[in-house]
Amino acid sequence: MSANLLIMGIGNVLWADEGFGVRCVEHIARHWSLPDGVTLLDGGTQGLYLLPFLEAADTLIVFDAVDYGLEPGTLKIVEGDEVPRFMGAKKMSLHQTGFQDVIATAQLMGYCPETLLLIGCQPEELEDYGGGLRDVVAAQIEPAVHVALTRLAQMGFVARPGRTQSDLLADPSIMQDAYEAGRPAEDEACRIGDDRFFPREA
Numbered sequence: 001m002s003a004n005l006l007i008m009g010i011g012n013v014l015w016a017d018e019g020f021g022v023r024c025v026e027h028i029a030r031h032w033s034l035p036d037g038v039t040l041l042d043g044g045t046q047g048l049y050l051l052p053f054l055e056a057a058d059t060l061i062v063f064d065a066v067d068y069g070l071e072p073g074t075l076k077i078v079e080g081d082e083v084p085r086f087m088g089a090k091k092m093s094l095h096q097t098g099f100q101d102v103i104a105t106a107q108l109m110g111y112c113p114e115t116l117l118l119i120g121c122q123p124e125e126l127e128d129y130g131g132g133l134r135d136v137v138a139a140q141i142e143p144a145v146h147v148a149l150t151r152l153a154q155m156g157f158v159a160r161p162g163r164t165q166s167d168l169l170a171d172p173s174i175m176q177d178a179y180e181a182g183r184p185a186e187d188e189a190c191r192i193g194d195d196r197f198f199p200r201e202a
Contacts, residue, residue, distance in 0.1 A: 005157060006057035006113070007034075007148060008050070010043040010064050010099055013174060016131040017072075017123030020141070021063035023133060023176050024119070024148075027141050029169055032149065033162030041168045047098030054106045059155065060113040061148050062099075065137070066120030073136035075144055078118040086118060117151060119144045132180035 009025035012018045022042050029040055039057070043050050054060065066086055068076050078086045084103045106112035121144060124134040132138075149159050172178060 004057050005038045005059040005061070005152070005155070006041060006053055007038060007061045008041045008043040008053070008063070010045070010062060012045050013170075013176075013179060014129060016125040016128040017065050017121075017133055017137045018126055019133060019176075020065040020121045020123065020137055020144075022170065023138070024063035024141050024144050026169065026175055027145055028148070028159075029164045029166060031161065032145075032159040032164060034152075034159050034164045035157050038152065038157050038159075039168070040164050040166050042170045043099075044170070045098065048102055048105065050099070050102050051106060051109075054102065054113060055109075055111040057113045059115040059117075061117045061119065061151065063119050063144060063148070064099075064121075065123040065126075066118070068120065068122050070122045072122050072124035072134070073140055074122040075140050075147070076120050076122070077147060078120065080116055083116040083118045086120065117148075119147050132176065 007025065007028065009021035009023070011021040013022050022044060025040055025042050028034070034040060039053070041050075041053060043053075043062075062083070066076070068074065068086070070076065076086075084100050103112060103116075121137055121140045124136055125131065133141075152159060
């Protein structure tokens, strides 16, 4: 049985389906009590700041939105040496290239987790600033979590219904329900970025 297992969601919740990985981790925290030896982390877009967590882990399970070139909402599981290649399948945002760098750096330093598992979902929409997950992607959260929990059980870590408290998760104000319910109407908020930084006509 692996001594230290890290479950991490990465992505940017500000860009619609980019938040898939983070929302999977939130779902686990709300609905499942994880056993000792398992760490739950919202990796967000932290890039190389995640290195200490990889150093401490023997096994890494990552949730992410990944462009596999498949139908939106399709789950694809990738393991081992294939994980970095698929995480860089298409540069959808800075965090993906950053996480490739994290894995490569950990490998060079000799402390990359021995076991890698990527649970990726094909996104539908990535250009909606402030938007939530599209239905076809949100529907894959529970199936993706089921894959992770099944793998945990196979390694001797059995999760029970309940909750997992962790200071490694996002602030409640940007958790999925609060974030999506608090979104302004389309005529009140820009959907392609922060309009404070757009060029203004003279």
